[in-house]
Amino acid sequence: MRLRGLEKTMKLNRRNFLASLIAIGATVALPVALADATPAQVNTAWKQLLKSPWYFDVTEFDTIVDGSVSEPSIRSEVFDVGTSERCTVDSLIGDIEDCYPLTSHFQQLTLNELSEAQCTLEDGDLDATERARLMKLVAALDDDNEGWAEWIRLEGATGLPRFKKEAQAWLASAIEWGDLQWLPRTAGAQGRALEFFDSLPFETLKAIGVVIVEGDHPGSTYYAAELSISIEQANISVAELELPFRFKQEGTDAEDLESIGASA
Numbered sequence: 001m002r003l004r005g006l007e008k009t010m011k012l013n014r015r016n017f018l019a020s021l022i023a024i025g026a027t028v029a030l031p032v033a034l035a036d037a038t039p040a041q042v043n044t045a046w047k048q049l050l051k052s053p054w055y056f057d058v059t060e061f062d063t064i065v066d067g068s069v070s071e072p073s074i075r076s077e078v079f080d081v082g083t084s085e086r087c088t089v090d091s092l093i094g095d096i097e098d099c100y101p102l103t104s105h106f107q108q109l110t111l112n113e114l115s116e117a118q119c120t121l122e123d124g125d126l127d128a129t130e131r132a133r134l135m136k137l138v139a140a141l142d143d144d145n146e147g148w149a150e151w152i153r154l155e156g157a158t159g160l161p162r163f164k165k166e167a168q169a170w171l172a173s174a175i176e177w178g179d180l181q182w183l184p185r186t187a188g189a190q191g192r193a194l195e196f197f198d199s200l201p202f203e204t205l206k207a208i209g210v211v212i213v214e215g216d217h218p219g220s221t222y223y224a225a226e227l228s229i230s231i232e233q234a235n236i237s238v239a240e241l242e243l244p245f246r247f248k249q250e251g252t253d254a255e256d257l258e259s260i261g262a263s264a
Helices: 006-010 014-023 039-051 089-097 100-121 128-141 147-171 177-182 188-198 202-208 231-240 254-263
Strands: 054-058 210-214 223-227 245-249
Touching: 014 039, 014 188, 054 188, 089 100, 089 147, 100 128, 100 147, 100 177, 128 147, 188 210, 188 223, 202 210, 202 231, 231 245
Parallel strands: 054 245
Antiparallel strands: 210 223
C-alpha cells in the first residue's frame, strides 16, 4: 500500500512538527523564528530538512532513542528545582514537594536537625531565649512527613540561603539508583524520542509503525516509543509520507540508510 498523500488526510501540522524537532535539537533553516515564519517559509524549511533528515536510533530491543542526547549523570539534568535569586520560601517548598527524591533528602536533613536540637536542649546552660527558640524548632521538626516544610517556613527568608544551598548541592550530585523511578518520562535519549513521537497524531504513528509504551507491566516505569516494524519498512513509509526524519540501527551511521531513502 502506497502512503503518498496520506499526510494531507492526517492533517499533519508542519509548523508544530518542526517545533517538536527543534525541541529535541534538530537544526531547521529559517530566516526568522518558527512562530513568525510564513507558511511558505515553513514549507521551504520542510523541503530542506527532507534532504538532510533527522535520525532516530533504534536499539536491539526496538526502542527508539535520540542518539544526539547523552544520558543524564547529575540530578540537575533531569530534576527542575528553582534556586535562583527569585526563589522564595513558598516556591522552594513547592519545588521540593514536586521532586520526591529531594523531599526524602530534606526529610533526612530534618531528622538530623531534630536530633541536634534535642541534644542541645538537654544542655542546661541555655538562656531562656535560646531554649524557647529550640523548643519551637523541635515542635516544627517533629513530623516525619511535613517537618521539613515547617522547618523552612519557620526559618523564613533568613534561613532561605541555607536551604537553597542544600538543594543546589543535591542537584549537583550524581544520580543514584533510588532516583531512577522518579526520573521524568522525557529524561535521556529514550525520553527525548518518546517526547517527540508522543506529540504526533496516532494516524501518523500507525502509518510508520511506531507504538507508545507506557509501562510494559503493572507498576512498570518503562516509557518509550518503539518500532513495531523493521527499520527498512519504517523508513520507506516515512519517505512516502515525506516526513523529515529517518530511523537507523543504534551504532550505525546515517549514511548506511541513504540507499533506502533514495529508493523510497
